[in-house]
Amino acid sequence: MAMKEIVVGTAISKAAGRKKGSLRIGTLPDGSPMEIPVVIVRGSKPGPVLWLHGCVHGNEYCGTFIIHEMLSRLRPAALTGTVVALPALNITAFQKGQRMSPFEGFAGGDLNRNFPGDATGTLTQQMAYAIYKPLKRHATHLVDFHTAMTEDVAWALYADVGGKTGKESEKMARAFGYRSTLPAPPTILGGSALMTAAKDGIPAMIVECGGKGPAFTQEAMRDGADRLENILRALGMVKGAVVDHGKLNYFSNFAWVHATKGGLFQRSVRCGDRIEPGSVLGQYYDLHGRPNGEALAPKGGIVLAIHPGPMIGSGETLIHIGLDPREV
């Protein structure tokens, strides 16, 4: 029986096996195409289409490496369904080691706030449009890889949109099994691939793993790939017993806290630490090295991300706190 064709740019999958190609998502100012890598690994039996993408924010490299590691482990003969992988979405930002495309002009250019995109919008909106079209057509599940600033970042979000989509999203998050997990209410993260997909009925989760730029470890990358493989088991795509990661800490929401003071900064908490309102988060120093005040937590919860210093300016993200942790 002929399988349904999966087409993502020049990667065209019609039967079991591995196909690679590239998807054009824009045009560069010199007229050359802006293209991103696509790999499709298709099993011999029909099943879910698990869509993996990374580097929506260009310098969050750990996800790219987790996806690559996952791809190297997949054998079409032992796979049910299909994995579609786009490991480097925001390719020009990826090249420059920055969050947003250097070619984006006026629109801010946060790709994770611009889904489902706009065919006639700004660069980042057009990129989102080109990516979301095949995602919506083919994906039955989505895992989107992000990270924050330091190597100890390890948490996840799933689309808590209720119904079958919400349940299936939670199943993925539990199979991934990071202890810190946010069931993300549909009121937040508008324009993210996560919420856009979930509202179109595609179960979705975000993994926050590693640390941006070179700030991730091989251990975090391998652990991320192991956990991702567990999602494939939970979805019945590869054989083997699903690892039970036990109870997770669910949050009600998160709080972004911006620095209202700049200077030399040394953190005193790590990701995953429990904090209370007023907990010391780190120490400021002036240019002469004299202590210049402490940064205090405005709210209690679990540290999801913390600024590593050594210098911080006003308005930079100081800390990201998971609120109201409860074991579920």
Place this chain on the structure above:
Amino acid sequence: MATIEIGSAVSRAGVRVDGMLKVADLPDGQPMQIPVTIVQGPADGPVLWLHGCVHGNEYCGAYIIQAFLRGLDPQALRGTVVALPFLNLTASQRNQRMSPFEGYNVGDLNRCFPGKADGGLTDQIGHVVWTHLKRHATHLVDFHTALTADTHWSLVAGHAGKVREHGLAMARAFGYSPCLPTPTDMLAGSAMMAAGAAGIPALIIEAGGIGPAFTPETVREGADRLRNVARQVGVLAEKVVDHGRLTLVSSFAWCKSAHGGLFKPAVRCGQPVKKGGVIGTFFDTHGEKVADERAPATGVVLAINPGPLLPQGDILVHIGLEPRLETAATE
């Protein structure tokens, strides 16, 4: 005891003073100023000059200098410690190597010493700093680093006689090995070689890792090692800790990448490598292997690029050549 005046910092015996040194004008006319701390003891002695962030994003040294200063009791000093932890401050603010205000002259401050009063911005910064350094310093320690947290090595000005001899004694007191006694035809324009040529023993410490890639342990340990240098030069009347013999290298080789792409290093700092040995592997964006990169020379790894992404021609590895253990700690 001679008063030392550097910008608004004016030394006083037995106390620590902080001030700012104007090194240039900003484009809006405001002064570009850098922090200066002078800690002067009640008794005469050497003037140990410390500076960091010649390359703006090499923060570890600034942190080491500041931790060292916090541990100093001015009353216990013989002589003076002068510290300028952030020489290239506008580059530090931007987390980059060179000043964002530098235009045409590339602006590597460590190639601009002794500076030029009517040169480009970075030449002028070099000139202001050098004028004070040359007048006051009897010993120089200049903090730098490479890419990864495990960067730990040193260089000394190799000018024959007292400069090389005292430089190596300072390097032993800091105790990072390997160490390059730098031949006089290398690193022209560095503060170290300018100092060496002016008869001032000079040490470069490479510690930590650029940007946030350094650990609190390296800072703590670096401050202890720096204190040991202060003992060795005689600023502190305490017993010098013996860190053992140095591994001397004759020179170094910078290896630039022949490929671009996703790079996974296979070696760490301090590790020996053989010419032709694999030092890492390039992958493409689909995750497929492109090629192994091989060491162009035999030696010891001084710095390695952690990736994860490199353009062609980026610095891949920095190898110290012909490493050999000192025959005695007196070479």
